[in-house]
Amino acid sequence: MDPVVVDVLQRLHGLSLDRMVQGLLHHYGDVTWPFVLDLCSNYAVFLTIALGLYILMIAGQVSLGHAGLVGIAAYSSAILVVKFGLPFWLALPICGGVGALAGLVYCYLFGLRLSGFYLVIGTLAFGEMLISIWLNTDYVGAALGFSDIPLETRWPVLLTIVPLILFAVRRIEQSRFGIAFRAVRDNPVVAGSMGINVNRTKMLAWAIGGFITGIGGCLHAHRVTVLTPDEFGIYFSLTILMAPLIGGLRTFWGTVAGAAVVYFVPWLTTTDEPRDRLMLYGIVIVLLMIFRPEGLVTPRVARRREPAVAKVARGTARSD
């Protein structure tokens, strides 16, 4: 038999379950508190970005170029801090503004013109186009990446900002705006006839979603400290989009839970071999979609925890 085949067979044997479990246990033995803290901080950054998308999704605006939006904010924060010497705490709100502006550009180009599947594909193409632009701009480091960004996103920063964002998103969702968003998502024509300005509502959703994503992008840039264009591609966008989808029918707590699954499961399944991790991750995703098609937090669970305002709103606008 060819030595290549023997090699492959040996590695197949190395995939046996007990070896994986051993690797898993071995790995858990090495976990330290700083590592857990690190992981939770990364999760908080990811959650911020996912919540930005969640705001868009309650207005029916599904974006697969969301990583591009994150990239715009991340790059602008890096430029502001490294090239212009602005302090991090000043760059943060500016990046939020940049994100909101970028969101409005997305909205003007795609949100107002396209819907459904075509919106998804349009934003996807735009996100991929942004990557090629960054790859060809020497000012932001081109393919080598933008390095030497100071590490600022430590847990005290996250502990002040992320709860604020969680609170804000929850309040926006339950406010008149949130109800208008859902009405536009469920039926733009009916929403328009009820006196909701559909285009302005969409723009508002993109601006708010873009602002939160911008904050997330800034936090991301100062967490990873090196930005490369490729990381903002479709796979990042898909990962962000998986959070609301896995978590459960686009509900707030679903997004929080889904982001946790998307972020923690690859780490929970880490064995000695890094490739096992993504392999097991894939299996977990498929199994979740088969056995929890409605997501982790189903509407029934979410409804029990819902305040009265949203229950009244349900009478006027069909929800989930």
Added chain:
Amino acid sequence: MGYFVEQLTIGLSTGAIYAIIAIGFNLVFGVMNVLNLAYGATMMVGTYGLLLVWFLGVRNFWLAAIGGIVAATLVGLIVERVAVRPMKGNWWNTKVATLGFAFFVENFVTRITEGRSEPFPKPFEIVYFPVVSDIEISNVQILLVVASLVLVAAMVAFLRKTKPGKAIRIIAQSPDIAECLGIDVHRITVLGFALSAALGGIAGILNALTFGSTYPYVGQFLGLKGLVVLIVAGIGNMRGCLYVGVVLGLLESLTVGFGGSTYRDLVAYGGMTLILLIRPYGLFGEEGRVAKEI
């Protein structure tokens, strides 16, 4: 002049591969309204299936290629069974599940092959035929162009003339009516998946043949390009896929030849953005073709 024509021939052969991928996508996506994100993984499995048969001792490229196409088809059927059928038509769940499946397959192959780039066997020695003075075309390029033309013609004929092809088109319009007409919707769906996966396997093998190697993540890049071609062409249109695929291949190779390789993706995605803004339903598509709620 010679350089220009050389770029054109390279563009023509990459364009042919894009066209085949877009047609495979079209079968499940345009026709059955399923976005199969594991399609890239299927292509990759085609190339590794060929390598496996080759290393098992079958030192004949064409026999090994059949092995690769069979492997790709099997994976396509598994995708249908595991990641599409249980989702019962839920668009988003299908998307997430097929993506998860792609993660699994790609990393599984990386795990058992160490993930390096594998040299690919050749069916024949590559010969360059001089056409006019300094312009040459290789036999691999001829094979690619002929294969894509034959496949497009075969797909169009299949969808228009044969019974299962017509059934696929009816299902595309309305699964309920198809059922009323006595069509076994389930069986035809499986058939469509198998065909699409086989096409993916062929595209993967042809691509590996042009580059002389394959690696576990080759499908991600190819799948995305196929999707671009499909969207620009208009969902559900087979001949449009051929035209747009070839034009994209030509544009890309001319950009690489005269602008620089980093601008290649800018042309593809920038052009797609522009076309979506001007004609949201694609160049050859009809309005309202997959406008179902997602």
